[in-house]
Amino acid sequence: MKKQFNRRDFLKLASLLPLGMAAPRLFQTVQQGQAKNVLVIVFDAWSAYNISLYGYERDTTPNINRLAQRAIRYHNHYAGGDYTTPGTATLLTGVLPWKHRAMLANEEVDEYYTSRNLFSALPNHYRIAYTHNNWANTFLKQFIHDLDEYIATEKLMLASYDNIIKSLFRNDEDLASVGWARNMKISEEGYSYSLLLSHLYEDLQKKKVENLLDLFPRGLPTTGSDNGFLVEQAVGHITARLQAISQPFAGYFHFLPPHYPYHTSKEFTDTFLHDKYKPIEKPVDIFGTHGNKNYPLKRRIYDEYILYCDQEFGRLYNTLEKSGLLDNTYVVLTSDHGESFERGLIAHNIDALYQPVIRIPLMVFEPGRTEGMDVYDNTSAVDIVPTLAHITGASSPDWTEGVVLPPFSTETPDRNINIVRGYHLKDGHDPLTIASLIQVRENYKLHYYYGYDETPGDGVVRLFDVKADPEEMNDLAKVKPETVAEMLSELKAMLKEADAPYRKS
Amino acid sequence: MIHSITSKYNKQGLWLLFLMSVFPQHLWTLIFAFRDISWLIDRTNVWDAIGNTSYGMVYAFFESLLIFGILALLGLLTPSRWEVNRRVAFLTLLLFITSIWGMVSQLLYLWNIWLPFPLMQFIASTGRPLVMLYLFSLAVVVPTVSFPVFAFVRWNKTLPTLLDFMDRLTTLSMLYLFFDVIGLIIVVIRNIS
Numbered sequence: 001m002k003k004q005f006n007r008r009d010f011l012k013l014a015s016l017l018p019l020g021m022a023a024p025r026l027f028q029t030v031q032q033g034q035a036k037n038v039l040v041i042v043f044d045a046w047s048a049y050n051i052s053l054y055g056y057e058r059d060t061t062p063n064i065n066r067l068a069q070r071a072i073r074y075h076n077h078y079a080g081g082d083y084t085t086p087g088t089a090t091l092l093t094g095v096l097p098w099k100h101r102a103m104l105a106n107e108e109v110d111e112y113y114t115s116r117n118l119f120s121a122l123p124n125h126y127r128i129a130y131t132h133n134n135w136a137n138t139f140l141k142q143f144i145h146d147l148d149e150y151i152a153t154e155k156l157m158l159a160s161y162d163n164i165i166k167s168l169f170r171n172d173e174d175l176a177s178v179g180w181a182r183n184m185k186i187s188e189e190g191y192s193y194s195l196l197l198s199h200l201y202e203d204l205q206k207k208k209v210e211n212l213l214d215l216f217p218r219g220l221p222t223t224g225s226d227n228g229f230l231v232e233q234a235v236g237h238i239t240a241r242l243q244a245i246s247q248p249f250a251g252y253f254h255f256l257p258p259h260y261p262y263h264t265s266k267e268f269t270d271t272f273l274h275d276k277y278k279p280i281e282k283p284v285d286i287f288g289t290h291g292n293k294n295y296p297l298k299r300r301i302y303d304e305y306i307l308y309c310d311q312e313f314g315r316l317y318n319t320l321e322k323s324g325l326l327d328n329t330y331v332v333l334t335s336d337h338g339e340s341f342e343r344g345l346i347a348h349n350i351d352a353l354y355q356p357v358i359r360i361p362l363m364v365f366e367p368g369r370t371e372g373m374d375v376y377d378n379t380s381a382v383d384i385v386p387t388l389a390h391i392t393g394a395s396s397p398d399w400t401e402g403v404v405l406p407p408f409s410t411e412t413p414d415r416n417i418n419i420v421r422g423y424h425l426k427d428g429h430d431p432l433t434i435a436s437l438i439q440v441r442e443n444y445k446l447h448y449y450y451g452y453d454e455t456p457g458d459g460v461v462r463l464f465d466v467k468a469d470p471e472e473m474n475d476l477a478k479v480k481p482e483t484v485a486e487m488l489s490e491l492k493a494m495l496k497e498a499d500a501p502y503r504k505s
Numbered sequence: 506m507i508h509s510i511t512s513k514y515n516k517q518g519l520w521l522l523f524l525m526s527v528f529p530q531h532l533w534t535l536i537f538a539f540r541d542i543s544w545l546i547d548r549t550n551v552w553d554a555i556g557n558t559s560y561g562m563v564y565a566f567f568e569s570l571l572i573f574g575i576l577a578l579l580g581l582l583t584p585s586r587w588e589v590n591r592r593v594a595f596l597t598l599l600l601f602i603t604s605i606w607g608m609v610s611q612l613l614y615l616w617n618i619w620l621p622f623p624l625m626q627f628i629a630s631t632g633r634p635l636v637m638l639y640l641f642s643l644a645v646v647v648p649t650v651s652f653p654v655f656a657f658v659r660w661n662k663t664l665p666t667l668l669d670f671m672d673r674l675t676t677l678s679m680l681y682l683f684f685d686v687i688g689l690i691i692v693v694i695r696n697i698s
Contacts, residue, residue: 104548104549104550105548105549106549169692169695169696171696171697172556172692172695172696175553175560176560176692178545178557179556179557179561179564180560182537182538182557183560186611186614190611190614191537191611191612191614193533193534193538193564194533194534194565194568195530195533195604195607195608195611196530196572196603196607197568197571199610
């Protein structure tokens, strides 16, 4: 007998519909029951040189020192490049600038990598990302189809007129903001294109944030313009989101501090004013463009800004720990590049790649780990993507130049670390005509600079034993010509291979 | 309001006032936008450097419009018996004085020129440094405004000289407006590409 499908049956079936829709997700969660969350925390322009955990004389990271007693601490970790664009692109793609081709300011990665990145490597995680840094944000927007939740930069900024400009010129927001800043913000460079309105504008801006200025005597943390932000606000938002979203999640959060301008909070202002720390005197480099005059002051206020980062990381960590999330979450703490206060080389985006600008912190807080571990192997930003894929059980990304970091891989990686700062003629599809290339092999670090006015002919080569001479004071290039020849030849071969697709026959 | 404006201006007068509003702002924008070009080319590329100048021109155009509006309203306060040309010349004079002070304030900072140390010491020693600073500023600024205004009101030759000068500047202002149009086109191209 044919059973009639009546209204009651229909309603019963309909009531099961939401369950049916949720089933794939539930099934996925059950399947990935063992997959851990990962959280990548990046503080921008944060040099390992200035971190007490790595031997800096000033105690710049008291909270991190305490927390890192249970972390894996990488002591010889290198960025892929020397400023946001190459450094962040390397971290997010797992390949060096000569492959991803994001080398000039705010340049995008090669199209090939738009679907090969940290987020695409973790396809079964809920992927969420945020950055204060506009140039890093360029990459998040490139990878947006691999993100489940993209938090716009403006969302965690204090109200600013920059946001109006950005929404008006959505397709060209970076340059429109630069134009706006050059037009209206006298305080940035001491002049503005606007003769009259800029004065009114600055007064208005000051009024808007005057109640916060007491907390930040050097000015609010900014992205270099009036677009102020508080790391506290970002940490609050992020910790709330992480507790709300589904697991496993993969979060990438890239905070701008301690990047210039070094506006630390009141609590840390002048902390190191009367300490006896004296940086080592170093000769001015051929690329040095500044005298040594202001270095101690700039270094001190940078160090005081690191204290603010340290405090906020501590707060973020403690909140997540209390929520229980850290029982199931790997936390990776690192940077995109370092910062320099020596040899006439100020800050970053500089041609000479001494340790302060490329050696960056890396710590991994592993769930369940009760004792710390020190790793002295040379490691690179390209290793982050394969390592995270490995520890979460995702399939190994075959495009990266990196390896799985120890101790997650039992094999000791037999490879050299390379760092690339390059210029090409027009865009990423031209060979590198001018470049600063670094290779680190065991304790030796080779510097190779070519194409610059300062390095005529075949370029300049230097060799340092960075284990015995971490300050890079004694050039061994003439003492160890065989080592130089070997490393240089390998570096040139790698560059040739990377540039091959872009050479015109 | 419209009646007040039409009673104090004619079309040519308003156009001349607008062109005069364009001049100082655009001159300054161009000088500093060109100053930034090499810096931008070093950091990004030529297209971005051109883009930055274009944004500068577009912003300058809107600032000029705003200044024009404020000046036109300010002109309503001038005596009704004044001819339109006299009114426009007077407003232009005020604008130029203000603009020169705007330029000076930025150049002092740019060239790192500060008050002489003994003067700063003296101001500090008075016990009311802020009041003294305001008084000092007034003492410098007031003559630079009052003398040209006095000359404008009292000396018959000032008006024709000023009008002659303004007439020459109109050509430059027209050229700047042409740059604005090019700037606007570049901004549009950048935003649709």
